[in-house]
Amino acid sequence: MDVEMTSSLPSNPVVNSERSLVRRKKKKKIQSQIHGDNLNNNQNQNSAIEWKSESQQHTYSSKLLQALRQVRLNGSQSQTTTPKRGRAVREAADRVLATTGKGRSRWSRAILTNRLKLKFLKKNNITKRQRNVMVVTTGNSRPKKKSKVSIFRLKSKSLPAVNRKVRILGRLVPGCRKEPLPVILEEASDYIPALEMQIRAMSALTELLSVSGGSSSFSSGAAASGGPTDHPGSSRSHPS
Amino acid sequence: MSSRRSRSRQAESSRISEDQINELVSKLQQLLPEIQTRHSDKMSAAKILQETCNYIRNLHREVDGLSERLSELLETSDTAQAALIRSLLMQ
Numbered sequence: 209m210d211v212e213m214t215s216s217l218p219s220n221p222v223v224n225s226e227r228s229l230v231r232r233k234k235k236k237k238i239q240s241q242i243h244g245d246n247l248n249n250n251q252n253q254n255s256a257i258e259w260k261s262e263s264q265q266h267t268y269s270s271k272l273l274q275a276l277r278q279v280r281l282n283g284s285q286s287q288t289t290t291p292k293r294g295r296a297v298r299e300a301a302d303r304v305l306a307t308t309g310k311g312r313s314r315w316s317r318a319i320l321t322n323r324l325k326l327k328f329l330k331k332n333n334i335t336k337r338q339r340n341v342m343v344v345t346t347g348n349s350r351p352k353k354k355s356k357v358s359i360f361r362l363k364s365k366s367l368p369a370v371n372r373k374v375r376i377l378g379r380l381v382p383g384c385r386k387e388p389l390p391v392i393l394e395e396a397s398d399y400i401p402a403l404e405m406q407i408r409a410m411s412a413l414t415e416l417l418s419v420s421g422g423s424s425s426f427s428s429g430a431a432a433s434g435g436p437t438d439h440p441g442s443s444r445s446h447p448s
Numbered sequence: 449m450s451s452r453r454s455r456s457r458q459a460e461s462s463r464i465s466e467d468q469i470n471e472l473v474s475k476l477q478q479l480l481p482e483i484q485t486r487h488s489d490k491m492s493a494a495k496i497l498q499e500t501c502n503y504i505r506n507l508h509r510e511v512d513g514l515s516e517r518l519s520e521l522l523e524t525s526d527t528a529q530a531a532l533i534r535s536l537l538m539q
Contacts, residue, residue, distance in 0.1 A: 373497035
């Protein structure tokens, strides 16, 4: 599937925005890394530690800022309603998170593949499919949950509750629907620290932006010192 | 004889993968926030997985809320550039 997507995209004349170019480059990078990397247990443990490191968070924050600026530039033209903009930010954040993972995990590759699919389908004006793909990628799961339950009752091959729960887990983690059980558990154990890092970085960024909203240069220096490395939720310094 | 062998092989393979699954589930449990895992040894795999699902849903909700706030804050270009400069200075 991945090979097909990359070969079809360059020939499509409609796809010409900067974002798609950036995504194509990132996807090619990740594909080349996939061939080189092997998923060992050691790597999984190291990756869980990596997500907690500060350098990873800094990388993510800077990439996120760049992506968000692009979102804003694209958004000012078409999307004016708040829920759409929020979703666009969420998608950009997920995309940047996936690229920060350097393509070692299935969920990151799945996020990027789904974004490409979404872009491709949008250009072809298939709105129904677009809605379904949106539900898959963004995880807004209210209608999805109802269909999940009914599908389980039809498909329940395995009686133990553990298998059922792992299947539910597999639907929460992007890209793990058809994978066997141990793979889902591995992906989840990598996905959770990544999400936590995403939340830390985004809340720090939110705090930065809200502080800088009506401030002077002195308060910005004070806020920077208590920045993303310490408690992101609490605000120590306030603009005078 | 051959049927017994094949049965034992199947049982062995399922036992091996069950151990793997239990190991992975315990790894997941370590990732969960400590407040929720009270009886760390007594928690069954199903409960751990339930807690994991709830935790991931909570994280998703947090990210959604944060991205909403970020989208509201990214109104003016000045704030975004200032934040970018500041983050570069911090690194």
